[in-house]
Amino acid sequence: MLDADFFRRWMAATSASVDREAERLTALDSPIGDADHGSNLQRGFRAVTATLEKEAPDTPGAVLTLAGRQLISTVGGASGPLYGTLLRRTGKALGDAGEVSEAQFAEALRAGVDAVMTLGGAAPGDKTMIDALVPAVDALDEGGFAAARTAAEEGALATTPLQARKGRASYLGERSIGHQDPGATSSALLVAALAEAAGE
Amino acid sequence: MSDGKQVGIVLVSHSAEVASSVAELARGLAGGGVSVPIAPAGGTEGGELGTSSELIAAAAASVDRGAGVAVLTDLGSAVLTVKALLAEGDELPYNTRLVDAPFVEGAVAAVVTAATGADLAAVEAAAAEAYTYRKV
Numbered sequence: 443m444l445d446a447d448f449f450r451r452w453m454a455a456t457s458a459s460v461d462r463e464a465e466r467l468t469a470l471d472s473p474i475g476d477a478d479h480g481s482n483l484q485r486g487f488r489a490v491t492a493t494l495e496k497e498a499p500d501t502p503g504a505v506l507t508l509a510g511r512q513l514i515s516t517v518g519g520a521s522g523p524l525y526g527t528l529l530r531r532t533g534k535a536l537g538d539a540g541e542v543s544e545a546q547f548a549e550a551l552r553a554g555v556d557a558v559m560t561l562g563g564a565a566p567g568d569k570t571m572i573d574a575l576v577p578a579v580d581a582l583d584e585g586g587f588a589a590a591r592t593a594a595e596e597g598a599l600a601t602t603p604l605q606a607r608k609g610r611a612s613y614l615g616e617r618s619i620g621h622q623d624p625g626a627t628s629s630a631l632l633v634a635a636l637a638e639a640a641g642e
Numbered sequence: 643m644s645d646g647k648q649v650g651i652v653l654v655s656h657s658a659e660v661a662s663s664v665a666e667l668a669r670g671l672a673g674g675g676v677s678v679p680i681a682p683a684g685g686t687e688g689g690e691l692g693t694s695s696e697l698i699a700a701a702a703a704s705v706d707r708g709a710g711v712a713v714l715t716d717l718g719s720a721v722l723t724v725k726a727l728l729a730e731g732d733e734l735p736y737n738t739r740l741v742d743a744p745f746v747e748g749a750v751a752a753v754v755t756a757a758t759g760a761d762l763a764a765v766e767a768a769a770a771e772a773y774t775y776r777k778v
Contacts, residue, residue, distance in 0.1 A: 478692075514726050518692035520719035523726035530730075561725055610718060 443541040448639055449505040450494055455635035457487035463631055470624040474611040478519055479624040486517040486525070502542050506533030520609060521625060524558055524571065525632075531557035548582045555579050562608060569604040569611065569618065571625035573597045578633045587637040594633035598626040649756040649765045650679040650705025650735075653749055654698055654715040654724060656691045658684035664746055668753040676757040679705035693719040695727055702734045710737035710762030712752050714769060716745045737762060743769035 460467070464480035471479035490509045499505045510530025514522050532554030536542050542550070555575045564570040574597040581593035599622065606618035609625075651668075655661040661684025669680060681701035686692040702711050711734070715721045724740045727733040739762060741748065748769035755768035 482692075511730075514723065514730075515695045518686045518690070518694065518719070520722050522693070522695075522719065523722040527726050527729065557729075561722060561729070 443543060444502060444547055445541045446500050446502055446505050449502045451639035452636055453487070453490050453494055453505070453509050455638040456632050457491045459631045459635050459638075460484050460487045460628065463628075467624050467628055470622055470627055474606065474614055474618050474621045475624060476519075476610055479521060479628065482517045482519040482521055483525070483628055486513045486522060489513075489516040501536075501538050501540055502547075503533045503536035503538055506530065506536065509533070520562075521571075521628070524562055524625070525628075527561050528554045528558045528575070530554075544582075544586065548579065551582065552579045564608040567604060568607040569601045569623045569626070570606075570608050571623075571629040573601050573604070573623065574626040574629035574633065578629070586642070587640045588642045591630075591634045591637040591642075594630040598622060598630040601626045646759060647707045647709035648678050648759060649709045649752075649762050650681070650702070650707060650711040651749065651752050651756060651765075652698065652701045652705060652711060652713045653680065653682045653684075653745070654693065654701075654713060654720045655682070655684045655745065656693060656716055656718070656720060658682070658689065660684055660716070660745075664749050667746070668749040671750050672753045672757050676753065678753050678756045679707060680753060681705045693723045695723050695733070698724060698727060699733050702738055706735035706738075710739065710765075711735050712739055712741045712756070712762060712765050712769065714741050714743055714745055714748050714752060739766055741766045741769045742773075744772050747772035747775065 460483045464484045468480035471477050490512045493512045499508050506529045510526040514526030532550045535550035535553040564572045566576050574594040577597040578590040578594035582590040601623035606612045611618045653661045661682030665680045665682045681704045683697040683701035687694045751772045752765050752769040755765045
């Protein structure tokens with residue numbers, strides 16, 4: 443079973459990972475975006491860690507809902523509402539249970555990913571975070587956290603040959619081909635942090 | 643008509659200057675002296691390019707006269723942030739709508755229409771109709 447501590451570890455591991463990878467995320471965002479993805483997410487997840495320490499929510503749903511709200515209010519770029527919606531919808535789907543099973547979490551995360559697709563209008567293949575998240579959720583259902591991490595990383599790598607159809611990168615048309623998508627890359631970090639929190 | 647109360651207009655841009663200048667432009671083109679409540683929400687709280695949910699929520703609260711609030715945005719995170727706030731449920735005043743309209747032309751149409759005392763649906767329709775005006 444997964445408790446509030448597990449989800450706090452997830453957010454802390456994500457923040458640490460985004461700190462380590464911020465320069466790489468921003469570098470990926472330079473040719474096809476506006477070169478702020480790393481710094482925006484770093485600011486957002488640091489604020490998430492701080493607010494979780496301060497407010498100490500005590501259920502999985504409350505941890506993720508609070509984290510999501512914090513991302514929406516502090517990131518300042520499109521990744522704020524997108525990641526914020528992902529975590530908040532996942533949190534809302536978990537309700538107020540003190541512990542949730544992996545299967546319940548996988549179902550909730552799928553609801554979160556669906557909400558991101560609705561918000562941004564992106565589908566798999568559009569060269570967005572969805573290309574890492576959808577394979578991750580599918581793998582989570584079948585193989586657990588480690589399988590989800592591998593699927594998200596492969597999904598992020600597979601965005602390189604795609605042409606962007608959403609967001610700032612879509613203005614570049616064919617010139618977006620050949621670059622790995624920064625949002626899919628940070629989504630893979632988020633999923634990898636999940637495996638880290640689970641000790642896998 | 644909505645009891646003499648005017649619809650509030652919020653203009654969300656990545657740039658504080660763009661948001662406030664478009665507000666000024668719309669008010670000016672609507673004919674000086676219109677009393678429509680208009681609030682810009684541009685850039686981040688730190689004064690950089692970006693979107694701030696706090697500035698958007700504060701702007702919406704400041705123009706809410708009880709007749710609804712029409713929010714116009716430029717692009718990207720401005721659109722997504724307003725949508726995320728609307729999905730939240732309690733962050734924006736009751737009867738706040740994201741209006742699908744071109745930013746500058748839509749803002750002018752929204753302010754002119756709101757100045758007549760039109761309701762939120764009419765303001766939204768006028769702003770959205772600005773998309774149909776072709777320039778060439």
